[in-house]
Amino acid sequence: MIDKTLADCKQAVAPVFDGATVMFGGFGNVGMPGQLMEALLLQGTRDLTVISNGAGSGDFALAALFRERRVRKLIASFPAPTSKHFRECYLKGEVELELVPQGTLVDRIRAGGSGLGGFYAPAGVGTELAAGKETRVINGREYLFELPLHADFVFLKAHRGDRFGNLCYRGTMRNFNMVMATAGKLVVAEVEEIVPAGSFSPESVHTPGIFVDHLVQVARHPGLADKPSEETAP
Amino acid sequence: MMLTRDGIAYRIARDLPEGGYVNLGVGIPILVANYLDPGKEIFIHSENGILGVGPKPARGQEDPDLISAGKGFCTLALGASLFDQTLSFAMMRGGHLSHAVLGAIEVAANGDFANWRVPGQAVPGVGGAMDLAVGAPNIFVAMSHLTNKGKPKIVNTCSAPLTARGCVKRIYTDLAIIDVGTDALVLREFMPGHDPSGIRAKTEAELTIAADCREIDVPETFNGVPLRQ
Numbered sequence: 001m002i003d004k005t006l007a008d009c010k011q012a013v014a015p016v017f018d019g020a021t022v023m024f025g026g027f028g029n030v031g032m033p034g035q036l037m038e039a040l041l042l043q044g045t046r047d048l049t050v051i052s053n054g055a056g057s058g059d060f061a062l063a064a065l066f067r068e069r070r071v072r073k074l075i076a077s078f079p080a081p082t083s084k085h086f087r088e089c090y091l092k093g094e095v096e097l098e099l100v101p102q103g104t105l106v107d108r109i110r111a112g113g114s115g116l117g118g119f120y121a122p123a124g125v126g127t128e129l130a131a132g133k134e135t136r137v138i139n140g141r142e143y144l145f146e147l148p149l150h151a152d153f154v155f156l157k158a159h160r161g162d163r164f165g166n167l168c169y170r171g172t173m174r175n176f177n178m179v180m181a182t183a184g185k186l187v188v189a190e191v192e193e194i195v196p197a198g199s200f201s202p203e204s205v206h207t208p209g210i211f212v213d214h215l216v217q218v219a220r221h222p223g224l225a226d227k228p229s230e231e232t233a234p
Numbered sequence: 235m236m237l238t239r240d241g242i243a244y245r246i247a248r249d250l251p252e253g254g255y256v257n258l259g260v261g262i263p264i265l266v267a268n269y270l271d272p273g274k275e276i277f278i279h280s281e282n283g284i285l286g287v288g289p290k291p292a293r294g295q296e297d298p299d300l301i302s303a304g305k306g307f308c309t310l311a312l313g314a315s316l317f318d319q320t321l322s323f324a325m326m327r328g329g330h331l332s333h334a335v336l337g338a339i340e341v342a343a344n345g346d347f348a349n350w351r352v353p354g355q356a357v358p359g360v361g362g363a364m365d366l367a368v369g370a371p372n373i374f375v376a377m378s379h380l381t382n383k384g385k386p387k388i389v390n391t392c393s394a395p396l397t398a399r400g401c402v403k404r405i406y407t408d409l410a411i412i413d414v415g416t417d418a419l420v421l422r423e424f425m426p427g428h429d430p431s432g433i434r435a436k437t438e439a440e441l442t443i444a445a446d447c448r449e450i451d452v453p454e455t456f457n458g459v460p461l462r463q
Binding site: 027028029030031054076077078079080081083086087090091097099100101102103104106107110121122123124125126127128129159170171172173174175176177178179206220224 | 280281282283284297298299300301305316317318319320323326327346356357358359360361362363364365367368369395396397398399
């Protein structure tokens with residue numbers, strides 16, 4: 001019998017090694033695998049390359065990984081002005097930032113997860129984010145060549161899952177989780193409830209279990225359970 | 235007389251059509267949602283995966299899993315849909331939205347604009363601004379006509395880091411509405427108490443005056459909120 005369930009987050013993050021590349025789902029606090037992040041923090045793994053839309057806020061989860069100087073490089077679209085721990089690391093030169101337009105970030109992950117060697121994107125043409133990138137004119141329009149992104153470990157957050165690894169989300173939790181699920185060597189989802197197989201209809205599976213190696217049932221991170229922070233985005 | 239931030243938002247809302255699919259950036263643009271004509275069905279897109287953003291929830295009614303791009307709680311409008319980032323950016327970059335309303339630091343005569351990085355900003359963050367700028371067919375910019383120091387924000391060439399080249403279609407400021415034409419910027423409307431030559435004096439880039447150039451028509455207040463000052 002297939003059972004991808006793990007006992008706890010500690011077990012889920014145990015394989016993560018120093019220097020690993022790790023993707024985290026989430027946009028703002030919604031869909032952020034906060035409990036897996038906390039477990040990684042406790043484990044003490046260092047020199048991580050993190051791929052995430054932002055850099056976390058407040059003093060917990062993703063933000064705490066910066067506070068504890070566990071991240072060597074961040075690949076992101078929007079480290080918010082409220083990401084105080086990232087900001088401190090960045091200003092001291094303790095973390096490298098690769099800034100990527102959000103849509104390009106999404107599709108670099110999609111390319112990594114779906115076997116593509118890269119793609120031409122229009123976002124960033126003529127801007128400082130085009131520096132060093134190959135350009136090509138296609139049908140009269142200029143594009144930048146963008147490389148795929150792939151991770152050693154992908155940590156997701158979903159609403160419900162079953163023992164096969166099928167996941168479903170609620171509200172705006174899908175955000176980066178669905179595409180990141182495709183782009184990791186080892187993919188682990190934090191879910192609020194593991195339900196018996198067959199509980200949700202095949203039509204309502206958002207992430208098919210083929211992409212998910214493990215899942216762990218854990219209560220929502222207390223920092224993410226109340227009001228999300230009022231960050232600003234462009 | 236000038237438009238308030240709400241006044242700019244009110245005026246933009248008048249130009250959004252029935253059946254529009256519109257992304258609203260932070261700042262003045264997000265205020266546009268408060269002034270949409272209830273007689274028009276318009277879908278508000280949020281880059282984190284919503285088409286059909288509704289009003290802010292009442293206190294105590296917030297759903298912790300339902301936020302819009304500004305990271306505040308939201309509700310869903312009739313006919314709304316939820317999706318992931320891949321589909322959301324296909325909408326944005328693939329030309330499927332009808333309009334995007336964005337804030338700006340500067341707009342140049344050729345439609346170049348800068349809005350993602352304030353000069354001197356310590357930590358850069360771009361988010362979806364560049365994807366939206368290259369993808370939405372009608373980019374409306376909402377901003378003050380002048381900087382805090384009284385310098386024109388409509389310039390010959392942007393000095394702040396660019397968001398995208400040549401994509402702005404129309405500029406709404408507290409003083410004027412200006413179209414980005416193929417050859418020149420065209421002044422379409424100006425605030426009562428000003429005249430086209432006064433607007434020209436506050437604009438670094440050359441302005442052509444539209445044949446039917448007229449005063450901006452915005453009421454004094456809306457639901458008690460001042461629209462003019």
